[in-house]
Amino acid sequence: VRIAVKDLFHLCGIKSALNVRSFLETYGPDKKTAEYVKKLIDLGAVIVGKTKMTAFAGGERAPEFWIDFHCPFNPRADGYQTPSGSTSGGAACLAGYEWLDYSLGSDSKELDRHESYQS
Amino acid sequence: VTKVVTVAASEDDNTVRAVIVICILERMPEVSPDLLTTTLTNRIVQEIMEFQRRDDVFSADFLSETMLLQSDVSLEHILPILAKEVRESKVLKRYAWDLRSIKTTPLAVDGVGLPSGPYFVHRGHVYEAWKLYPDPLSSFQTTVLPDLKDPYS
Numbered sequence: 001v002r003i004a005v006k007d008l009f010h011l012c013g014i015k016s017a018l019n020v021r022s023f024l025e026t027y028g029p030d031k032k033t034a035e036y037v038k039k040l041i042d043l044g045a046v047i048v049g050k051t052k053m054t055a056f057a058g059g060e061r062a063p064e065f066w067i068d069f070h071c072p073f074n075p076r077a078d079g080y081q082t083p084s085g086s087t088s089g090g091a092a093c094l095a096g097y098e099w100l101d102y103s104l105g106s107d108s109k110e111l112d113r114h115e116s117y118q119s
Numbered sequence: 120v121t122k123v124v125t126v127a128a129s130e131d132d133n134t135v136r137a138v139i140v141i142c143i144l145e146r147m148p149e150v151s152p153d154l155l156t157t158t159l160t161n162r163i164v165q166e167i168m169e170f171q172r173r174d175d176v177f178s179a180d181f182l183s184e185t186m187l188l189q190s191d192v193s194l195e196h197i198l199p200i201l202a203k204e205v206r207e208s209k210v211l212k213r214y215a216w217d218l219r220s221i222k223t224t225p226l227a228v229d230g231v232g233l234p235s236g237p238y239f240v241h242r243g244h245v246y247e248a249w250k251l252y253p254d255p256l257s258s259f260q261t262t263v264l265p266d267l268k269d270p271y272s
Contacts, residue, residue, distance in 0.1 A: 007260045012271055017260050033271040039209040041270055048252075072258035079256075089258035096256045 005104040007050040008057060009034040019055045021068040037104070043100050051103065052089030062088060135241045137181045137248070141166055143234035145189040156197050160204040166235050167173065167210050174236060176250050181237035182216040187245070188223045189232040195223065239264055 007016055010030035019022040029100050037047065062082045072080040072089045075096030081091045087105030088101035092102035095103050125161045141163055145153060163186075170177035186205070186229045188194065194201070198221045206218045241244045 004259070011263060013266065014263055015263060019260070038271055046249075047263055048249075049259045051258055052260045063169070069260070070257055073256045075256060089256075089260065091255070092256045092257035095250065095256075096258070099252050 001045050001102045002048050002099065003040060003045045003102045003104060004051050004090060004093055004100055005037055005047055006087050006106055007053050008106060009037050009050070009104065010049065011037065011047065016050070017069070019053050019059070019066075019069055023066065039082075040104070045102075048100070051087070051093055052104075053087060054085035055085040059085060059107065135239050137183050138187050138238055138245075139167065139170075139181050139183075139187055140187045140189060140233050140235055140238050140245065143188065143192070143237045144225075144226075144232055147190070147192050147194075152197050152200075155194075156201050156204055157221050158161050159194075159201055161198075161209060163205055164208050164210045171211065172234060177213055177237045178251060180251065181248070182211070182214065182218070184217060184219040186218055186221045186238075186242070187206065187238070188221055189226055189240045190223060191226050194224075198223070 002003040005011070008018060010016065010032055012031060013029050013032045015024060015027065015029050016027060026055075041047065045111070048117075052069060053065070055068065061067065063080075072082040072083050074081045074092055087103075090103040090105040093100055124207075142220050143159075143162070147158065150158075158202060167182070186202075202221050206216060233245065235247045239248050241264060246266070249265065
């Protein structure tokens with residue numbers, strides 16, 4: 001099962017950007033893998049990559065307030081509708097790519113439910 | 120493939136490079152350097168056409184600046200000419216392979232090589248490559264390389 005994980009989950013050996021350039025430059029690769037992700041790996045998940053998110057999982061409006069990295073395109077309609085946030089990349093890739101099975105996001109204040117119906 | 124070999128590349132180089140590994144298990148004929156270069160070029164071109172036909176992980180992106188040749192025979196003296204010949208062979212027709220250097224690495228201690236094919240090199244280590252998928256929505260921040268010694272990293 002191919003799973004994408006949001007960039008705020010730690011993967012041992014991989015840097016987290018949290019969509020902030022200076023954060024990416026300041027810290028080295030993460031040293032541990034998040035417990036929840038480990039659980040998925042134990043169950044046979046194949047982690048394919050880390051998906052883009054709003055800066056520090058904040059609530060900036062997309063795409064114009066995505067400053068450090070380009071906001072994902074929303075597979076819906078012409079591609080320029082907001083993918084919402086913070087799990088913007090996680091929702092866009094799951095909606096847009098047939099080869100992806102699951103996408104691991106995070107839900108604070110019902111946010112993820114916005115992204116999934118917006119993509 | 121579970122083997123991870125170390126190549127003579129910079130440990131500080133943090134970028135991930137796609138490479139083609141060609142493993143030569145049989146002994147190369149003891150002939151003139153010219154003939155040896157031609158033999159090797161044909162062999163490399165043949166292997167790559169075979170990947171193209173049969174290997175769903177391979178893509179032209181693996182034809183990068185560097186190629187890794189795994190062999191116990193010293194080939195140092197012909198490498199620059201070999202790179203030039205392979206570059207001029209236009210192996211995948213429309214795709215220009217800008218091969219700049221060929222690195223060699225001996226076979227592992229047990230005399231077994233990595234199977235020829237597409238790999239990634241990172242910090243001097245060779246990693247197994249998984250199938251590449253395009254990300255036209257720009258939804259990924261980064262991707263991962265599997266480390267077969269530790270399932271969690």
